[in-house]
Amino acid sequence: MLKLINKIYRKDNLTVDIINALTSKLTDSENKINDIYKQIFLNYSTWYVDLKENEMAITKRSDNITKRRNIVKTRLLGVGTATKQMLEGTVNSVDGVIVSVGFNDMTVIITFVYAENNKFITFALDTLKDIIPYHLDLFFIYEHIKWEELNRVAWGAVKNYTWGEINESVEGTVEKGLSPEF
Secondary structure: OHHHOOHHHHOOHHHHHHHHHHHHHHHHHHHHHHHHHHHHOOOOOOHHHHHHHHHOOOOOOOOOHHHHHHHHHHHHHOOOOOOHHHHHHHHHOOOOOEEEEEEEOOEEEEEEEEOOOOOOHHHHHHHHHHHOOOOOEEEEEEOOOOHHHHOOOOHHHHOOOOHHHHHHOEEOOOHHHOOOOO
């Protein structure tokens, strides 16, 4: 900014001090504008997540900003009629979760196609329970789950399955046994 004024004024200490103060204020204003612009995009937001959580009455359960962003994003997407596309889009917005949704009579069948090493699967299940109308039943199928992810399931609950069946697919019974932090 100093280069934009006449050479005579560049040597004046008062003028230099005024220009330095203006430059500092303009830089601060530019940084604040850039921060507000960044908050528009939920994937990069920081303090805006707090505002959205308060607006949506979401209780802050974690200090992990990525998890909190996913909770807000999923809640924003999960509004309206519970159609196949809406349910899949909402749950698939959670990091590391890929689901397929099907319907059979009054049952919504949620097939977890991919949920490997995902810390947000419990949140995905809770979100589905919040979105789906109460008169419909939920049935979960885990197509892709590792043995170590069954760490809290009692042996009695899975002893009727062979090792191959457990590796390939475990249906419904595993939901309460999954650790929320796996």
